[in-house]
Amino acid sequence: MRQLFGVLLAALVVASVIASGCISGGGEKTTVTFLSTQLNPPEERAFVKDELLKPFSEEYNLEVNFVPIPYTDLITRLEGEEQTGKVTIDVIGDLHGGMDYMAAKGWLMDLNDMPQLKDRTFITTFDRYSHMHGIKAYVPWMSATYVMVVNKDAFKYLPEGLTEEDVMTGSGKWTYDALLQWAKNLKEATGQPQLGFPAGPKGLWHRFLHGYIYPSYTGYQAKKFNSPEAIEMWNYMKELWPYVNPSSTVWDSMSDPLLKGEVMIAWDHTARIKNAIETKPDQFVVVPVPRGPKGRGFIVVLAGLAIPKGAPHKDEAWKLIDYLTRPETQVKVLEKTGFFPTVEEASGKLPEGPLKILAEGVRAQASTQDALVVMIPNLGEKGGEFTSLYREAFERIVLKGEDPQKVLDELGEQMDAIFQELGVEEP
Secondary structure (H helix, E strand, O other): OHHHHHHHHHHHHHHHHHHOOOOOOOOOOOEEEEEEOOOOOHHHHHHHHHHHOHHHHHHHOOEEEEEEOOHHHHHHHHHHHHHHOOOOOOEEEEEHHHHHHHHHOOOEOOHHHOOOOOOOOEOHHHHHHOEEOOEEOOEEEEEEEEEEEEEHHHHHHOOOOOOHHHHHHOOOOOEHHHHHHHHHHHHHHHOOOOEEOOOOOOOOHHHHHHHHHHHHHHOOOOOOOOOHHHHHHHHHHHHHHHHEOHHHHOOOOOHHHHHOOOOOEEEEEHHHHHHHHHHOOOOEEEEOOOEEOOEEEEEEEEEEEEOEOOOOOHHHHHHHHHHHOOHHHHHHHHHHHOOEOOEOOHHHHOOOOHHHHHHHHHHHHHOOOOEEEEOOOOOHHHHHHHHHHHHHHHHHHHHOOOOHHHHHHHHHHHHHHHHHHHOOOOO
16 A cells, blocks of 8 residues: 555656646646737737747747737736746847836846857847846847838939948948938939928828937937037938928828839838838839938837746746747748848848848848937827927928027927926937
């Protein structure tokens, strides 16, 4: 009886170990809990669960519990778990701003202590931003941005000293002054302004103003809103505008104007010029934006992957991060969701065609030596007030010809008030 009892007890112990997930064998698989503020819409959520994570589960014999979650709920849950020491989250997927907050609170592991992720090269700009508060806080996962699209015929009218390669690679010669001269050449050659922006009521023109031209000239989005450098920038915009198609003020997206031949150079969000590239992939190229006196300002929407301190399955979590940042996995995400890769090698995994044109342009912009990356400030309900000030400045200075200093001093007080009310430093 004693021997029989001993055998039964041993069997119970083994069974409990298997059930806990410590032995995968024929028992229950270990589950990696993955909370993400990204890929939350129903169609993207279905893609993640039905297509993206299945190969990972099969390769490693692991289950993934993908939990789409709003940012505020993520922070509340993580804070509670870190304070009690009972962490259940293994991987976090969130935007750069959220990662910054969590790293500042000391809730994230230093990923410098994890094994190297092989066979991939993270875009330098993205990798640099993932280091914060003295640690490697996250691994760059997905990105989105705004770029310039050029009709290949426009390259016939490049200004002296600027080559097609300069524009395609974003060299130091590809400047806003060069864009002005190029736009002049195009208008003289064709008789019509050939540069276009989505400055209509629903266009993303405000993103160009606060996230591209302002930092390129002042080094900041809002901190030097009414500075001498800002006056220089607005005077440049006044000089450029005669070479911009006047219909820009009613255009909300640049895909149709490009396809109709109304403009040969345009700026817009990648999602809003995608149709033009898909329709005529042999006619258009995607290129980095020009640089200004302070650098090449551009917006990046950057999402990363992090591991909380005290994660119950950190090794398995690292396997998931490894899988999600493989070039072939990143290509699958681009094809299904429109989020761009964060690793250089992904472009080589893309078939020739529209997606490759888009991805290579995005990679070229993010890889420029003078990149001045801008993150859209998280201002909550004040976000609309923030962007409306840039649009008002444009309308009054460029379209109505008001004095730049007078306008900026007036609007600058309103800009300062937004950040003071929120207790946030001006970016």
